Amino acid sequence: MSMDANNQNLRVLVIDDNLSIHEDFRKILQAKAADETFDQARAALFGDQPLLRAFERFELDCADQGQAALTLVQLARNEGRPYAVAFVDMRMPPGWDGLETIERLWKEDAGIQVVICTAYSDQPWDEIKERVGRNDKLLILQKPFNSIEVLQLATALCRKWDLAHEVAGQLDELSRLVDERTTELQCANEQLTQTNVALVRTVGDLEAAQGKILRQNDELERLASRDPLTGCFNRRAFYAQFEKAFAESREHATELSCLMVDIDHFKRINDQFGHAVGDQAIQAVASCLSAGLRLTDVLGRYGGEEFCLMFPRTTLAEAPNMAERLRIQVAIEAGDRVRTVSRLVITVSCGVSSTAFGARTPLELIDQADKALYAAKEGGRNCVMALEPIIAGANAFNQIEPQVRRITPRVSSPPASR
Numbered sequence: 001m002s003m004d005a006n007n008q009n010l011r012v013l014v015i016d017d018n019l020s021i022h023e024d025f026r027k028i029l030q031a032k033a034a035d036e037t038f039d040q041a042r043a044a045l046f047g048d049q050p051l052l053r054a055f056e057r058f059e060l061d062c063a064d065q066g067q068a069a070l071t072l073v074q075l076a077r078n079e080g081r082p083y084a085v086a087f088v089d090m091r092m093p094p095g096w097d098g099l100e101t102i103e104r105l106w107k108e109d110a111g112i113q114v115v116i117c118t119a120y121s122d123q124p125w126d127e128i129k130e131r132v133g134r135n136d137k138l139l140i141l142q143k144p145f146n147s148i149e150v151l152q153l154a155t156a157l158c159r160k161w162d163l164a165h166e167v168a169g170q171l172d173e174l175s176r177l178v179d180e181r182t183t184e185l186q187c188a189n190e191q192l193t194q195t196n197v198a199l200v201r202t203v204g205d206l207e208a209a210q211g212k213i214l215r216q217n218d219e220l221e222r223l224a225s226r227d228p229l230t231g232c233f234n235r236r237a238f239y240a241q242f243e244k245a246f247a248e249s250r251e252h253a254t255e256l257s258c259l260m261v262d263i264d265h266f267k268r269i270n271d272q273f274g275h276a277v278g279d280q281a282i283q284a285v286a287s288c289l290s291a292g293l294r295l296t297d298v299l300g301r302y303g304g305e306e307f308c309l310m311f312p313r314t315t316l317a318e319a320p321n322m323a324e325r326l327r328i329q330v331a332i333e334a335g336d337r338v339r340t341v342s343r344l345v346i347t348v349s350c351g352v353s354s355t356a357f358g359a360r361t362p363l364e365l366i367d368q369a370d371k372a373l374y375a376a377k378e379g380g381r382n383c384v385m386a387l388e389p390i391i392a393g394a395n396a397f398n399q400i401e402p403q404v405r406r407i408t409p410r411v412s413s414p415p416a417s418r
Contacts, residue, residue, distance in 0.1 A: 066101030084161035230286035238300025257319035284337035383408035
């Protein structure tokens with residue numbers, strides 16, 4: 001096989017009954033340095049462009065009839081040196097025409113790339129397509145052609161033949177590897193069959209052990225992600241959920257709101273009634289908060305008597321109202337959930353923020369909500385405070401400075417004791 005330095009197949013076959021065409025192809029595809037003077041003289045005399053020199057040294061054979069071309073293709077296949085490309089003329093009396101030649105060449109060598117050399121007066125493309133069908137190994141070169149077209153087609157189609165040959169070789173190698181692996185697997189299967197009887201006897205034990213392991217894994221996962229007192233997400237698991245929601249919020253350009261909740265005067269409850277009642281108070285608040293959430297919302301115990309909630313796809317205009325409903329629900333129900341103490345009053349303070357304030361990390365968003373919570377505690381507790389942006393000065397373009405806005409209406413007198 002004719003190979004260049006990169007192991008390309010550069011064998012080209014020209015089939016044309018005009019011998020001067022053969023010579024033109026030789027000048028294009030097998031140009032030598034000695035031909036340059038002739039080309040320059042021809043260009044000066046006839047006004048032609050000098051012939052483009054081939055970067056590769058093609059091996060060129062020529063035939064004046066389709067029958068002779070078929071013989072060359074058969075010989076090349078038998079020698080293991082097939083042609084990569086064939087340039088075929090459409091009209092070659094008195095023998096086969098171009099289409100019959102192509103059909104017979106492809107029966108002998110289906111991999112050969114074909115370029116039809118045709119003039120406007122020859123058969124139209126629709127007739128050619130109807131005769132040989134759609135084929136990715138068939139191109140058309142319109143007569144009269146120039147050297148650049150011929151050289152580009154020869155170079156590209158030789159490379160295409162090489163790639164197809166390479167893929168075929170890889171498929172053969174893959175098939176060989178599959179056969180080897182199949183043999184190995186068959187041997188392994190025989191060994192497995194021999195030990196199958198012993199394995200069957202232990203299947204029952206393995207299934208029982210597997211069931212136990214699955215139950216233990218579920219329990220371990222629950223213990224690792226859930227707060228043992230309230231059953232809601234612990235701080236680590238909640239933050240992992242928060243990071244995921246924060247990333248989705250940024251990816252889809254949606255708003256994510258955060259709510260920090262703190263049980264009011266929790267130390268007083270612990271000191272007056274004991275830590276057992278304090279734990280019940282934390283459980284009661286967690287239960288009230290959980291009952292008021294949507295399916296997409298997430299609740300976590302952030303630490304001690306603090307809770308953190310996230311509201312995906314919730315704006316700063318919506319989140320404070322949700323927080324206020326949760327605050328009211330806690331104030332109404334949480335005390336009654338502590339059965340061991342009569343008429344216990346439990347309230348919470350809440351701080352709200354959202355990604356609208358430009359938080360770059362989940363921790364920064366939580367910190368903003370925590371600042372609003374601090375304002376709620378400073379503002380008398382049992383209320384909701386939300387960050388609210390204001391423009392920081394008439395000359396400050398796009399600079400936003402947050403301030404705190406009270407959501408809970410002020411009452412003229414404190415609520416009656418329960």
